[in-house]
Amino acid sequence: MGEVARETGSRVPRGVPSTVAAPRATRAARLSPPGWLHPLVIVLALIPFAWAVFALGSDLFGDTRHFGSEPIKESEHFTGKWALRFLLLTLAITPAIRITQQGWLIKYRRTFGLIAFLYACVHLSIYFGLDIELMWDLLVEDVLDRTYITLGMTALLLLIPLALTSTKASIRRLGSKRWNALHRLIYVSAVLGCIHFYMAVKRDVREPLVYITILAMLLGYRMVAERRKSRAARARVTLDQGQSTA
Amino acid sequence: MLIRTTPEHPIPSSEITPEGVYQNRREFLREAGILGAGLAASSLIACAPGEAAVLRQQSTLNGAELKPELTPEVDVTSYNNFYEFGTGKDDPKANAQRFRTKPWSIKVEGLVSKPATYNLEDFIKPHKLEERIYRHRCVEAWSMVVPWLGFPMADLIRRVEPLGSAKYVEFNTLLDPQQMPGQRFPVLDWPYTEGLRLDEAMNPLAMFAVGVYGKMLPNQNGAPLRQVVPWKYGFKGCKSIVTMRFTEKQPSTAWQVAAPDEYGFFANVNPEVDHPRWSQARERRIGEIRRRPTLMFNGYADRVASLYSGMDLKRNY
Numbered sequence A: 001m002g003e004v005a006r007e008t009g010s011r012v013p014r015g016v017p018s019t020v021a022a023p024r025a026t027r028a029a030r031l032s033p034p035g036w037l038h039p040l041v042i043v044l045a046l047i048p049f050a051w052a053v054f055a056l057g058s059d060l061f062g063d064t065r066h067f068g069s070e071p072i073k074e075s076e077h078f079t080g081k082w083a084l085r086f087l088l089l090t091l092a093i094t095p096a097i098r099i100t101q102q103g104w105l106i107k108y109r110r111t112f113g114l115i116a117f118l119y120a121c122v123h124l125s126i127y128f129g130l131d132i133e134l135m136w137d138l139l140v141e142d143v144l145d146r147t148y149i150t151l152g153m154t155a156l157l158l159l160i161p162l163a164l165t166s167t168k169a170s171i172r173r174l175g176s177k178r179w180n181a182l183h184r185l186i187y188v189s190a191v192l193g194c195i196h197f198y199m200a201v202k203r204d205v206r207e208p209l210v211y212i213t214i215l216a217m218l219l220g221y222r223m224v225a226e227r228r229k230s231r232a233a234r235a236r237v238t239l240d241q242g243q244s245t246a
Numbered sequence B: 001m002l003i004r005t006t007p008e009h010p011i012p013s014s015e016i017t018p019e020g021v022y023q024n025r026r027e028f029l030r031e032a033g034i035l036g037a038g039l040a041a042s043s044l045i046a047c048a049p050g051e052a053a054v055l056r057q058q059s060t061l062n063g064a065e066l067k068p069e070l071t072p073e074v075d076v077t078s079y080n081n082f083y084e085f086g087t088g089k090d091d092p093k094a095n096a097q098r099f100r101t102k103p104w105s106i107k108v109e110g111l112v113s114k115p116a117t118y119n120l121e122d123f124i125k126p127h128k129l130e131e132r133i134y135r136h137r138c139v140e141a142w143s144m145v146v147p148w149l150g151f152p153m154a155d156l157i158r159r160v161e162p163l164g165s166a167k168y169v170e171f172n173t174l175l176d177p178q179q180m181p182g183q184r185f186p187v188l189d190w191p192y193t194e195g196l197r198l199d200e201a202m203n204p205l206a207m208f209a210v211g212v213y214g215k216m217l218p219n220q221n222g223a224p225l226r227q228v229v230p231w232k233y234g235f236k237g238c239k240s241i242v243t244m245r246f247t248e249k250q251p252s253t254a255w256q257v258a259a260p261d262e263y264g265f266f267a268n269v270n271p272e273v274d275h276p277r278w279s280q281a282r283e284r285r286i287g288e289i290r291r292r293p294t295l296m297f298n299g300y301a302d303r304v305a306s307l308y309s310g311m312d313l314k315r316n317y
Helices: A002-011 A037-061 A071-100 A103-131 A136-145 A147-164 A168-174 A176-183 A185-200 A206-245 B025-032 B049-061 B091-095 B120-124 B153-160 B198-202 B254-258 B301-308
Strands: B105-110 B116-119 B130-137 B142-152 B168-173 B193-197 B207-212 B226-228 B241-247 B282-285
Touching (some): A037 A071, A037 A103, A071 A103, A071 A185, A103 A147, A136 A147, A147 A176, A147 A185, A168 A176, A176 A185, B105 B120, B116 B120, B130 B226, B142 B153, B153 B198, B153 B207, B193 B198, B198 B301
Parallel strands (some): B105 B241, B142 B282
Antiparallel strands (some): B105 B116, B130 B142, B142 B207, B168 B193, B168 B241, B207 B226
């Protein structure tokens, strides 16, 4: 908001709506999304969650097969995949902002991150509560002996500090530098989560490969952007040096 | 000294359909187009619903241990692992409906005194079909109770007279990527190959199934002919069989080739030998919420354990 005001402020006469008088933005037009968009997105994002709760309950206690013949397994996979999808969506926000110049999207990074965490928690609950039936010894055995579960569990545990520090107050308390460093853990979590999916599949790895490809693109974008930035910085330094010697 | 004689068919009568049901056999065969030349289009359609109901009713009257636990037919015919039609559990039912199982022939070859290619009808006709209710344990730790219709593998093997040098029998599924879309991707080394040691194949529990739930096998269940080896994990049951080869050497099997550290040649159900990625100690019976303990040799230890005496089952998984 502050940026917009600075660009147009002085030239806008009082009483004239800014949209009329404001000069066309030089790059991408800045959209201003309606206030109901964010709540709507949250509701949409929770539809798979609501469906999972309804369908699983109905399959277990009624005579339905929304999740097929093995509803516990299927709902476990269903919620795990939604966790990964929202994790990837969270990672897609920053590139989306850079490409579209829509700064307001930043708010959705936290929203999607928290929703990813929610799905991961449901995924874990189905696994622990229904799949292995609250057997702690089996949980320990799985986490210690089965690499894909070790990775999946790590991916989820890494999300906990991120969810806990997702508030604005936390950013203030930690300071943006430390907060940013901490929240880089999402990269580790996403990588481990995708490997977990890949390793969990019996034989047909086409689906996890789609997730891994998208993750690679999102991380690759950051690497390219980072390199470009440092090259530009270096160029500026040499330019400065050139000018000073001239 | 105690001398124990082994009965010819050491299967408790409780696991075999009562005699009355066999009277329907001719009707079943006629419906299936196996008897006579009438291979009408309708023959692919299962026997009349009424007839199936009779079969069911008589089955339950028998009061066998497993009968009240039969897995619902809808699960048996819609929750399938048949990678030739896709790797999802519901893919086979969705993708196999137009699969042509007529005409069908089965080649018997290798170390056998009567190598031949049989029409499906000729392959089945000499045998007495029986319904057998077996536990079915998938390597993925789920299980079902399935009323198969078929005949003992041993009867067929005796008929084709394997040579003395034959030690194993290998089975192949049809290779036809046109009809089997799953074969267009190298998920497994097609065609699907399975195998048994000859004495395993001769065990009275091992059978060829041509039907399930009193009807012809639906395509997604491995029509028109599949193996059923109830003390082994489900993947040992080769579906839509086109070749049966008697060999001296142990055949390499599809899953063993794909992931040798996860799937062995024997693949006997064993709660003590875990899959690297999950425990095999317990299983979830389809339709039940809680898991139940997995039984050694899927509960058939008394009839098959002797096949493996002296073998290290942890190594020969």
